[in-house]
Amino acid sequence: MDKTALRRRLVEQRRNMEDRLHRSDLLQQVMRIWLVDRPDTVIGAYWPIKGEFDPLPILHRWKEDGELLDKPLRRRIGLPVINKEHKTLTFHVWYPGCPMEEDAYGIPKPKDTEVIQPTLLFVPCVGYGTGGYRLGYGGGFYDRTLATLRPKPFTVGLGFREAYVDDFEPEAHDQPLDALLNDNGVVWPLPDLPTR
Ligand SMILES: Nc1nc2c(c(=O)[nH]1)N(C=O)[C@@H](CNc1ccc(C(=O)N[C@@H](CCC(=O)O)C(=O)O)cc1)CN2
Ligand SMILES: Nc1ncnc2c1ncn2[C@@H]1O[C@H](COP(=O)(O)OP(=O)(O)OP(=O)(O)O)[C@@H](O)[C@H]1O
Numbered sequence: 001m002d003k004t005a006l007r008r009r010l011v012e013q014r015r016n017m018e019d020r021l022h023r024s025d026l027l028q029q030v031m032r033i034w035l036v037d038r039p040d041t042v043i044g045a046y047w048p049i050k051g052e053f054d055p056l057p058i059l060h061r062w063k064e065d066g067e068l069l070d071k072p073l074r075r076r077i078g079l080p081v082i083n084k085e086h087k088t089l090t091f092h093v094w095y096p097g098c099p100m101e102e103d104a105y106g107i108p109k110p111k112d113t114e115v116i117q118p119t120l121l122f123v124p125c126v127g128y129g130t131g132g133y134r135l136g137y138g139g140g141f142y143d144r145t146l147a148t149l150r151p152k153p154f155t156v157g158l159g160f161r162e163a164y165v166d167d168f169e170p171e172a173h174d175q176p177l178d179a180l181l182n183d184n185g186v187v188w189p190l191p192d193l194p195t196r
Helices: 003-015 020-035 056-067 141-148
Strands: 042-044 076-083 088-094 100-102 108-110 120-124 127-129 133-135 154-158 179-182 185-188
Touching: 003 127, 003 133, 020 056, 020 154, 020 179, 020 185, 056 076, 076 108, 088 108, 088 141
Parallel strands: 042 076, 042 120, 120 154, 154 179
Antiparallel strands: 076 088, 100 108, 127 133, 179 185
């Protein structure tokens, strides 16, 4: 199947998911537990479109939890803003109720907030495969951004389990993600099997 047809099928399937509330709930729990051990204070995420999983409720909670620690942390969340010239993404501070405007694709983006450098990035996946490979909408924005960001943030793909593509064939420019989470749990990297 070609990439365009595969994208269309996966987005359609995601939009028609019957138990999305339950599945979102599961993925929220996976994200929350996964985040516990992370030292990051600046996380990049996305405003969900086309049936994507919404990472913002958990991240907002993560931010508030930081304020309740014995030694409070100033945690911040960023959303992508497209750089039209370079076709890359920069991340701008977001908080609930923050002023927003629509980008060229009609996706809400923060209006005139500070640019931040996430050390951890949650990346939306139309599809994903083993090795941490990901299929997006075809803009190449994440690939280009990750190819240029130094230091490179830790990247975590988010998707529902149906978006797993068994025979995903990466292209030369595809930047593998460091981890993949779905509503079943951590699906990449694979856990070490016990030996004896
Ligand atoms: N929620 C979210 N925000 C995001 C991304 C994302 O994947 N998800 N992006 C990640 O890069 C950037 C936006 N990139 C996008 C690229 C294409 C389309 C899109 O709708 N494309 C059309 C096809 C257009 C064409 O073929 O010319 C489509 O899919 O119907 C949307 C967003 C930044 N913000
Ligand atoms: N590092 C890069 N430099 C220049 N062009 C790139 C780079 N990475 C990807 N591209 C171009 O971007 C286009 C889209 O790539 P691809 O189909 O992998 O997008 P995608 O990962 O599905 O989309 P996105 O990252 O926006 O969600 C390709 O035509 C590719 O040539």
